[in-house]
Amino acid sequence: xxxxxxxxxxxxxxxxxxxxxxxxxxxxxxxxxxxxxxxxxxxxxxxxxxxxxxxxxxxxxxxxxxxxxxxxxxxxxxxxxxxxxxxxxxxxxxxxxxxxxxxxxxxxxxxxxxxxxxxxxxxxxxxxxxxxxxxxxxxxxxxxxxxxxxxxxxxxxxxxxxxxxxxxxxxxxxxxxxxxxxxxxxxxxxxxxxxxxxxxxxxxxxxxxxxxxxxxxxxxxxxxxxxxxxxxxxxxxxxxxxxxxxxxxxxxxxxxxxxxxxxxxxxxxxxxxxxxxxxxxxxxxxxxxxxxxxxxxxxxxxxxxxxxxxxxxxxxxxxxxxxxxxxxxxxxxxxxxxxxxxxxxxxxxxxxxxxxxxxxxxxxxxxxxxxxxxxxxxxxxxxxxxxxxxxxxxxxxxxxxxxxxxxxxxxxxxxxxxxxxxxxxxxxxxxxxxxxxxxxxxxxxxxxxxxxxxxxxxxxxxxxxxxxxxxxxxxxxxxxxxxxxxxxxxxxxxxxxxxxxxxxxxxxxxx
Amino acid sequence: xxxxxxxxxxxxxxxxxxxxxxxxxxxxxxxxxxxxxxxxxxxxxxxxxxxxxxxxxxxxxxxxxxxxxxxxxxxxxxxxxxxxxxxxxxxxxxxxxxxxxxxxxxxxxxxxxxxxxxxxxxxxxxxxxxxxxxxxxxxxxxxxxxxxxxxxxxxxxxxxxxxxxxxxxxxxxxxxxxxxxxxxxxxxxxxxxxxxxxxxxxxxxxxxxxxxxxxxxxxxxxxxxxxxxxxxxxxxxxxxxxxxxxxxxxxxxxxxxxxxxxxxxxxxxxxxxxxxxxxxxxxxxxxxxxxxxxxxxxxxxxxxxxxxxxxxxxxxxxxxxxxxxxxxxxxxxxxxxxxxxxxxxxxxxxxxxxxxxxxxxxxxxxxxx
Numbered sequence: 116x117x118x119x120x121x122x123x124x125x126x127x128x129x130x131x132x133x134x135x136x137x138x139x140x141x142x143x144x145x146x147x148x149x150x151x152x153x154x155x156x157x158x159x160x161x162x163x164x165x166x167x168x169x170x171x172x173x174x175x176x177x178x179x180x181x182x183x184x185x186x187x188x189x190x191x192x193x194x195x196x197x198x199x200x201x202x203x204x205x206x207x208x209x210x211x212x213x214x215x216x217x218x219x220x221x222x223x224x225x226x227x228x229x230x231x232x233x234x235x236x237x238x239x240x241x242x243x244x245x246x247x248x249x250x251x252x253x254x255x256x257x258x259x260x261x262x263x264x265x266x267x268x269x270x271x272x273x274x275x276x277x278x279x280x281x282x283x284x285x286x287x288x289x290x291x292x293x294x295x296x297x298x299x300x301x302x303x304x305x306x307x308x309x310x311x312x313x314x315x316x317x318x319x320x321x322x323x324x325x326x327x328x329x330x331x332x333x334x335x336x337x338x339x340x341x342x343x344x345x346x347x348x349x350x351x352x353x354x355x356x357x358x359x360x361x362x363x364x365x366x367x368x369x370x371x372x373x374x375x376x377x378x379x380x381x382x383x384x385x386x387x388x389x390x391x392x393x394x395x396x397x398x399x400x401x402x403x404x405x406x407x408x409x410x411x412x413x414x415x416x417x418x419x420x421x422x423x424x425x426x427x428x429x430x431x432x433x434x435x436x437x438x439x440x441x442x443x444x445x446x447x448x449x450x451x452x453x454x455x456x457x458x459x460x461x462x463x464x465x466x467x468x469x470x471x472x473x474x475x476x477x478x479x480x481x482x483x484x485x486x487x488x489x490x491x492x493x494x495x496x497x498x499x500x501x502x503x504x505x506x507x508x509x510x511x512x513x514x515x516x517x518x519x520x521x522x523x524x525x526x527x528x529x530x531x532x533x534x535x536x537x538x539x540x541x542x543x544x545x546x547x548x549x550x551x552x553x554x555x556x557x558x559x560x561x562x563x564x565x566x567x568x569x570x571x572x573x574x575x576x577x578x579x580x581x582x583x584x585x586x587x588x589x590x591x592x593x594x595x596x597x598x599x600x601x602x603x604x605x606x607x608x609x610x611x612x613x614x615x616x617x618x619x620x621x622x623x624x625x626x
Numbered sequence: 627x628x629x630x631x632x633x634x635x636x637x638x639x640x641x642x643x644x645x646x647x648x649x650x651x652x653x654x655x656x657x658x659x660x661x662x663x664x665x666x667x668x669x670x671x672x673x674x675x676x677x678x679x680x681x682x683x684x685x686x687x688x689x690x691x692x693x694x695x696x697x698x699x700x701x702x703x704x705x706x707x708x709x710x711x712x713x714x715x716x717x718x719x720x721x722x723x724x725x726x727x728x729x730x731x732x733x734x735x736x737x738x739x740x741x742x743x744x745x746x747x748x749x750x751x752x753x754x755x756x757x758x759x760x761x762x763x764x765x766x767x768x769x770x771x772x773x774x775x776x777x778x779x780x781x782x783x784x785x786x787x788x789x790x791x792x793x794x795x796x797x798x799x800x801x802x803x804x805x806x807x808x809x810x811x812x813x814x815x816x817x818x819x820x821x822x823x824x825x826x827x828x829x830x831x832x833x834x835x836x837x838x839x840x841x842x843x844x845x846x847x848x849x850x851x852x853x854x855x856x857x858x859x860x861x862x863x864x865x866x867x868x869x870x871x872x873x874x875x876x877x878x879x880x881x882x883x884x885x886x887x888x889x890x891x892x893x894x895x896x897x898x899x900x901x902x903x904x905x906x907x908x909x910x911x912x913x914x915x916x917x918x919x920x921x922x923x924x925x926x927x928x929x930x931x932x933x934x935x936x937x938x939x940x941x942x943x944x945x946x947x948x949x950x951x952x953x954x955x956x957x958x959x960x961x962x963x964x965x966x967x968x969x970x971x972x973x974x975x976x977x978x979x980x981x982x983x984x985x986x987x988x989x990x991x992x993x994x995x
Contacts, residue, residue: 148801382831419872420869421869444872444874446872446873446874448872459870461866464867465867466865468867471859479860479867479871482853482857488853489852489853490851490856564657
């Protein structure tokens, strides 16, 4: 390996933003025909490092060599000319255009869709993709959209590919398919850099691992010579236990009973069909499903945010008295004395107001307190202080805008506020999405504490390994229907993955 | 590789939040630069000595007791309109219909003066003028708000179009109430009995100034400390969050636009009943739009709007004085006002971003060793 010329070489690359050092004298290389996994916690500088390769940022100091020649990458256009392509976490496709139109978008020269379609087909055949060039993007599943993004990069002749958390939204089966494509690209001599948080995927697909921590390059090793524990301790800087606790539920009783629930989305499509299950006290109910299969609508229907078509959602109090929640807004549900807390998927767009201070965000739940015209500003201020202290939120003070905090700290503020309301039902959607290892474990512990207090906890998650370790029961959704409810202690990943894409009985489903 | 191609010459970098005094220093520099450019242009066009240009501006705005009072009175009206628009802007409801809301408020007041003048006791007329002016302004705010919550129409367009309806209504009533006949205008209403004229406090300029002070204090407290103000801010930041905590977003939009329109209507009542004692289609004098600027420049902070409205009125009157002294028409004053606004608004870019030039080549080389 030593005498090969690297496809990409960073030499002492430094990038700062104001006083923050995002990358400090990073030197590393990627070879041709190699899959490199780039590991690091949030804020360790992975994305900044990759953005300098794809022309979004320009290094303050240091050099980047592409195939042995020093390169000046001032714009994505420069990167494209050097054969570098990046597939971002958030897809950059135009919904109303077809796959082929999106792929040729922005290319110079004459527009020839027919020739492009032929070339797209060639690329697909070569690497084992399945893309329908004439399909509109808005009709595509997440995995199809991702495929279009990758084909787009290959179409432009990229031989260095950067994939930013490509598996975050895929099912196990889709992930396997993606990995086989990545291996084909490697066999073709391309260099692939993959950013991911999932260590078992690193083990499955990569040849080599490079680790960043707090902007510094920590080291690299061959994947076959290392293991999850070693990678984690390199990332975090100390050894971390990777086991999630799962205490036995105490006297679980039905707290929320959902019966034959049907929900139609604003676009007229059925989002949930004939959904029936119950949420029990003292238990964590995991909800699995590919993105867009109705998890969001389900939680929002329970929280009173999503209009429903038919069915019932009944809250059963500790005294056995039950209340219908359908047709009531969150304020009314709260006024009825139903202690329901909700940690939504969109933290800064729904659960919090990013531009406002921590204390003002605590006020979201409490601003109606008191009879008068004015808001009570002391209670939320004190609550913010308590949450910051108890959950060890890293922030200058409680008067800092929430958007200035890192993802993990934002989530601690949101979960802290929701738990402070002493809920009987706690709904959480993607509670650890984008969080680093430490913050994720803090959240798991908080959920377990609530469970042990007898709270009925719902955990919608995308990482099946975590769902299987944390949940007592797992509800699997497929295209808005309940595909099954399995025991968290005995279920296995493969069968849940299949249930996510096919309804029980095995019939292949469209989405 | 050649150093010249290494890095782009200019970077534009987003700043971290500046401390307030630095932000104001930048604004101060912008105002200074605006004054210098205005003086240079005036000097080139007219051969005036720049110092004399500044003296003329100052004297135009503050040259005599009367000019001072007029400046402050104009500031007060502009301030009231800017304050009226502010809660809507805080909610990200782009109400650019302040012009029409004020005009229709003024029309309602004028209607009371024309139709009820000398028929009812003066105190009662004034109360009716206030009520009808507030209600008319609120109605002009309510209509776009209803369209927005019912059919999600674009409020920028609907509030703008309501302006033209108000202007046409005033034009219509100008014909109906024409006095003296054939003059094509309404003329001073009730010139002898002064029926429906708002009372003078101290002198004829002070009433709008006092009202503006009261509304400034009210708006500051309303937005910052009241439950309504909190709701407005949350709706403005994120409708999803507002719904998530059970706020009735439609109700908040309607309530806020009623308030915004009513306060604009109040400005109209002051203009008609207190200052001009007549109504024309141009009586609001584009302050419904200038108010947008005042509110934005103050970052929607009611207290800071006192400064921004005074600044705009000062420059407007100063530029007007220059053009009349040097014998140019009012287009010249518009040019100067435009230049001044260009600097004041443009400086906000430098408060949010900073411009970084390429580091010199020598430093580059030491890094390469």
